[in-house]
Amino acid sequence: MAKKKNTVRADGRIAVQVYLGEFDGKRKYKTVYGKNQKEAEAKAQELKSSMYRGIDITADRDTFEFWMEAWCALKSTEVTHGRMESYKRSLKKYEPLYSLPITRLKTADFQQIILTLAKENPNTGEPSAKSSLKQIRSVGLQVCQLAIDNRVMDYNPVGPVKIPRVPQGNIRRALTQEEQQWIIDTPHRAQTAAMIMMFAGLRRGELLALTWSDISFKDATIDINKTVEFINGQPVLKNTAKSKNSIRTINIPDILVDFLHEKKKICTDSVIVCPSAKGQLMSEISWRRLWDSYLTDLNIKYGNFRNQISGQPKSKFQPQGVPCVIPRFTAHWLRHTYATMLYFAEVDVLTAKEQLGHSDVQTTLNIYTHLDGKHKRKSMDKLNSYLAGGTNNNSPIAKI
Incomplete structure (x- = not known):
């Protein structure tokens, strides 16, 4: 040459x-x-x-931003608008790399961004959640992979990037039996939503799209066939669920059948199970206000204010406000509560996958594995407590 x-x-x-x-x-x-x-x-x-090696060296000036936009254009045809917006927020973290040629980026460039975010999320001032860091790494990996697929480079610099340990913050968990009883016992306009998510495991979008015709009281089932997606805060009804596996018919327990049957008797002004105050699909802000109102009522009714200077609040409208002393649980917490119920009811993994609408069984297995480990630790704690009683003459172990 x-x-x-x-x-x-x-x-x-x-x-x-x-x-x-x-x-x-x-x-x-x-x-x-x-x-x-x-x-x-x-x-x-x-x-x-x-x-x-077949590398297109004429593309060596293509920037990370160029391939990021190309990836977004492709990915937007595969996922929901909400998921795509989440990906774009993650990609925004790579802004310092936007103008740099993608072929010149090193693993250290991506690792530094992850390490910085692990220490502090600039939007919250707190360490970024591990799940957020995983998604940020994942989208960066996929952008670089697209460049590899187009023969711009032959090595993915994001591959070796490590996710550091981050302090555990407000971790999503299942509600305790006491907290579950709060929902069962407390009437509120959001109670229907909470009951369905807790006893049927619906996602928020699936819940908001649910109509009374989707519920079979005779068969004790709910048909999931559509979802609501918020675009610029407004509800958009999608005549399909989150994914192919999300379209499903789930069995529901008697407690939910009875609750919904009574609710339907008094809700005759809308075909939507959880509508806005005007009987329409809820907007994002309508949902947020409804949920905040619900948590406020639960907080006042069940919260422990003994350690609060202001003492027990007399009203949720008091001028100085009411401190929140109960967990601010979300729709995700209730869905996780349902998954936990399935585990302790010894529902097999494949059935649980179908009930939850997971796209692959590994997602369900991850939940079950986590719960299994947690349950075994609690069982061992009980054994340790039992063995610790060995010095007591009345203890069975003392007689051995």
């Missing part, structure tokens, strides 16, 4: 032109530079090696 004569630039660098081939009948060259002849020739050899 021939190359043009090397030249010396005014700044003293050596320029070496490498022949790329003919394009549109014209010979094309690419220039590489080095501080000396040896460095320039090494870069030229590296360029030739990339060509031999």
Whole structure:
């Protein structure tokens, strides 16, 4: 492969032109530079090696942002609007890398961003959640993989990036039996939503799209066939669920059948099971206000205010406000509560997967494995407590 004569630039660098081939009948060259002849020739050899491996060296100036936008265009055809917005927020964390050529990015560039976010999320001032860091790493990995698939480079710099340990914050958990009873015993406009999510495991979008015709009181089932997605805060009804596996018919327990049967008798003004105050699909802000109101009522009714200077609140409208002393549980907590119920009811993993609408059984297995480990630890704690009583003469172990 021939190359043009090397030249010396005014700044003293050596320029070496490498022949790329003919394009549109014209010979094309690419220039590489080095501080000396040896460095320039090494870069030229590296360029030739990339060509031999099939790398498109004409795309070496394509930025990370260029391939990020290409990835977003492709991914947006596969996922919901809400999921895509979540991905874009994660990609925003790579903003310092946007203008850099993707071929020049190193593992250290991506690792530094992850480490920085692990220490502090600039939006909250707190360490980023591990799940958030995993998603940020994942989208970066996929953007670089798209560039690899298009032969722009042959190595993914995000692959070796590690997720550091982060302090555990407000971890999603199942509600305790006492907290579950709060929901059962406390009437509120949001109670229907809470009961369905806790005893049927619906996602928020599935819940808000639910109509009375989707519920069979005779068969004790709920048909999940659509979802609501918030776009710019407004509800958009999608005549399909989150994924193919999300379209399902689930069995519901008697406690939920009886509750919904009584609720239907008094809810005759809307076909929607959990509508807005006007009987329509709820907007994002309507949902947030409803849920905040619900938590406020539960907080006042069941919260322990003995350690609060203000004491037991007389009203949720008191001027100084009411401190929240109960867990601020979300729709995700209630869905996790349902998954936990399935585990302790010894429902097999495949049935649980179908009930929860998981896209793959591994997601369900991860939940079951976590719960299994947690349950075994509690069982061992009981054994330790039992054995600790061995010094007591009345203890069975003392008689051995």
